[in-house]
Each structure stands twice: as C-alpha cells, then as structure tokens.
Amino acid sequence: MGTKDDFRGVGYWNETLVASAARTTTGNTGNIFGYGAATSLRVLLDVSAASGTTPSLTVLVEDSFDGGTNWNTIGTFAAKTAVSREAINITTPFSELIRVSWTITGTTPSFTFSVNTIARTR
Numbered sequence: 001m002g003t004k005d006d007f008r009g010v011g012y013w014n015e016t017l018v019a020s021a022a023r024t025t026t027g028n029t030g031n032i033f034g035y036g037a038a039t040s041l042r043v044l045l046d047v048s049a050a051s052g053t054t055p056s057l058t059v060l061v062e063d064s065f066d067g068g069t070n071w072n073t074i075g076t077f078a079a080k081t082a083v084s085r086e087a088i089n090i091t092t093p094f095s096e097l098i099r100v101s102w103t104i105t106g107t108t109p110s111f112t113f114s115v116n117t118i119a120r121t122r
Contacts, residue, residue, distance in 0.1 A: 048114075061075035
C-alpha cells in the first residue's frame, strides 16, 4: 500500500490509526501527520472484547493546529461498555495533525479495540 502522499488527488485512502490490541489504561496514539489533504474522514471503531466490572471506553478523534501542544475534539464515539462497532463522519475543518485518544474506566477494565479511517481528499 502507498503512503498518504501517493493517494492525494486520487480521492480516498485508508489507514489503521489504532491497531487491534487489549488495553487496560487511558492513552492516545501520539501525533499522526498527513491529513491536511483530506476534506472528510470516516472513522471506524471496532470493539471486539470488553471485560471488567462496569467497564467503559470513550474514544475521541482530535486535531492540533499548533504541532501537538493543544488538542481539539473533532469526533466522539458513544461510550462503549461491550462488544460493538460504530462509524462517525468528520466533515468539520481539521488540521494536518490528528490523533486518537481513549479513556478507559471501571474496575479491572479491559477493551480490545481498533480504529481505522477512510479519508477523502480535496
């Protein structure tokens, strides 16, 4: 598969933002560059396992216009407590720099999940 630059002007490209893995703590992807050519994102959350007492997972898509110092929420998934899938569309203006962040709460919570995107170019 090519890089994001290879697909600019073609129409669409897809990318795994968060690879499927079991997670027990709050975290984020860190900076993901290359989204300045996109006009919209379809972001897919796939929760394939959930365990613990009252576990909850909240996943956000964020962007930063200042190189990662400050983050703005551009997309929010509904809180997840069990196996599920959800897709959101992001059409508001966003920057070249995005990330995915997640908050995991509950007693001994564990979630296996992935986040993928399909980006539409300008």
